[in-house]
Amino acid sequence: MNGSPFVAIRRELHKIPELGFREFKTQQFLLNYLSTLSAERFELKTWKTGIFVKVKGTNPTKMLGYRADIDGLPITEETGYAFQSEHEGRMHACGHDIHMSIALGILTHFVHHPIQDDLLFIFQPAEEGPGGAKPMLESDIMKEWKPDAVFALHIAPEYPVGTIATKEGLLFANTSELYIDLKGKGGHAAYPHMTNDMVVAACSLVSQLQTIVARNVDPLDSAVITIGKITGGTVQNIIAERARVEGTIRTLSPESMARVKERIEAIVKGVEVGYQCETSIDYGCMYHQVYNEKTLTGEFMTFVQEQTDVTCIECSKAMTGEDFGYMLKEIPGFMFWLGVDSPHGLHHSKLAPNEQAIDVAISLMTKYFAMKGND
Template sequence: MVEKIDPFIKIRRDLHLIPEVGLEEYKTRDYLLKIIQQLPQEHLEIKVDETAILVRVKGTEGNRTIGWRTDIDGLPVVEKTDLTFESTHEGRMHACGHDVHMAITLGILTHFSEHPAKDHLVFFFQPAEETVSGAKIYYDKGFLNEWMPDEFYALHVDPNRPVGTIATKEGTLFASTCDLTVDFHGIGGHAAYPQESNDMVVAASQFVNQVQTIVSRNVNPVEGAVVTLGSFHAGTTGNVISDHARIEGTIRALTKDMSYRVQKRFKEIAQGIEMTYQCKVDVDLNMYGYLPVINTPKETEAFVQFMKHRADVHYEEAGTAMTGEDFGYLLDKVPGTMFWLGVDTPYGLHHPQMSPKEEAIPFAIKTVCDFLEAKANHVLEQEKVALS
C-alpha cells in the first residue's frame, strides 16, 4: 500500500533532494515556480529576479501589505541522515531547515491564493540567507519596492523545542554577525636562519591571543559579544618559516553599535601587531546584511497575544541567541517579527544529521494562516479595541 502523506510534506521532501547554496538556487527556483503557477492565478502577481521570487496575493481592499519571508538556500554540508529523500546534490544539504520553511510558505500561499484577505499579502522567497545576505541584496536593489510590506514576518525551525511550540520575544532575538578574514604578510625563509625572516606564525599567534581580551576587557559584561577565530592557516612544512598566515572567524553582538565597537578594537589590535612584528596585516570585516534580528514591540505583542490564546499552540518566551539571520536586515527597514518553530530533533542546525519532525509543517501552515488571516482582515485590531 502506498503511503499517503501530506502534500506539503511531500513538497518538503522534494526540496530536500535538491539543496543549492546561495545565489545558485536555480533548480529550487524552478520547482517553487512550478508549484506557484499551479495555484489559482486570479489574485496572484509574480516577480522573478535570478533565484528570488516575489508573489503578491492581491487583497480585496488592499489598504496594507503584510509580508512573509522564507529563505531558500542550502548549506555546503555532506548529508548523513540516511533518509529515503537524502540530498542528491553532493556536498549540499538543507541542514538549516530551509526546505521546511519553503514547504510551510507554499502551504500558506496556497491558502491565500484560494481565500484572499482584505489586505495584500506578499511572499518573498529569498536566496542566500546563509552566505551573502539575500535580504540585503534584494532589498537594496529595489526588488521589494513595488510591493513593499508594511509589516514583515518569518520563522525559523528550532530543533530544541517540541512540535507545537512557538517561541519569540520583543527586542533582540538574534545577534548581528560580522565575518572576518585577516592576512599576515612577512618574510619567509629557512628555519635555521630565523634572523633573516619575519615569521607570520608567531605574529598571527600573538594576534589570536590578544583578540581574546576584546570580550573580556572591552565589552560590558551585561551587553554581550562573541569573537571566534575558527580557522588558522600558515606554512607548508616544518623547516620553512612562513611568510603568510590567514585567520578567519566571526564577530557576534546584540546591537549594531556593539558590533562596530568590537570591530574597531579588532582593527586596533591588528595595527599593533603590524608595528610589533614589522609586517603587513590586512583586515577584512564584513557584516553583509546580518544585522541583529530586533522584533518590533507593536507587531510582536499582537503576534504573542494571538499565539498565547490558541489551545493548539504551546507558546514560550524565547531567549536571545548569538546565531545570525539576515531577516534582521529587513526588520531594520520594516517592522515585524521572527519566531522559532519547534521541530524536535536531537541534531542541531547545520548538523549533517539534522532531520526535523515533519508534523511541524501542517501545524505551522494552519497556525500562520490563521494569524495572517486575522492580521490581513483587521480582526486583531478589532479585538484590541473591544478589550480596551
C-alpha cells in the same frame, strides 16, 4: 510518514540544496509549483534567484509580507535520509527547505481562500551568505511592493513540535564575518632569524583577540569573537610566509559591533608592527540585528496563546544571526522560532527536523494572516 503534500515538497527541496545566489534549481522548482496555482489570483516577479509573489486581496487596505529563505550550506549531509542531498558537499542544514515548504503551504491556502488584504511572499536567496535580504529590500520590486508589516520564522531543533518561541525587542544578534590575512617573510626552518614567521604571528593575534570581550566590552553587555579556522604554511620545515585567521563576531548592539571592530583593527596594527608583516581585514558578510516590533510581537504572542494546538513561550535573545534583521530595520514585524525537535542542531550534518512542524506552522500562520488581513 506524514501524508502532507508540503512534506513531500520539503523532501524534494531537501535533495537540491544550493549556495547563495546559485539557487537556480530551487528557484525553478518553486516556479514550477507556482505555475500549478490559479494565475489570476497572484502576481509573480523574479529577482536574481529569488521570487516575489503577491497574492491579491479582495479589498486591500494594506499588504502583509512573509519571508522564506531558500539557500543551503556547504556541509556534507550525514542524515541517512532516503531523500538525502543530491548535491555533494551541500545540505539544507539550517532548515530552509522546511521554511520554503511552509511558505508554499500558506501561499496556496490564500490563493484558494483570499482575504481582504494583499499578501507578499518573499522567497529570499543567500541568507547564509553573502546576504540576500538587504539587496532584495532595496530592489525596485520591493519598493513597489513594500509591505506594511513583515514576518518570518526559523526552525528551532531544541524545542518540541507545537512550540512557538519569540520575544519583543532583540531576538538575534548583530553578526559579522572576520577574515584577517598576514604576510611576512618565509624561509628555511633552520634559519628563523632570517624570516618573519606568520604562524607565530597568527597565534599571537588569536590570543590577543580573545582579550577584547574580556577587557573592552562592558561586562553588562555581551559579545562573542570566535576564531573557527587558521591556515598557514606549506610544509613542516618551511617557516610560513602567509597565514589567514577566519572567524565571526556577534554583539547585542550596533554600537558594540563598532567598538569591537575598532579594537580588532588596533590589535592587527600592533601585530603588523611587532611581527614586521603586512595585514588586511575583511569583514565579509555583516547582518543587522533581528529586532521584533513590540506591538505586533505582543499581539502575535497573545494570538498564539489562544490557540489550542500550539504552545507559546517567551524565549531569550540569542547570539545567532539572520539577515531578516535588515527587513525588520525598515518594516515593522517579527521573527519567531518554530519547534522541530531534532537531536542535532542547526548547521549540523545530521540535522533532522520533525516534519510534523510543517503543517503546524501552515495552520498557525493561515489563521494569523486571516485574522490580521481581515481587520
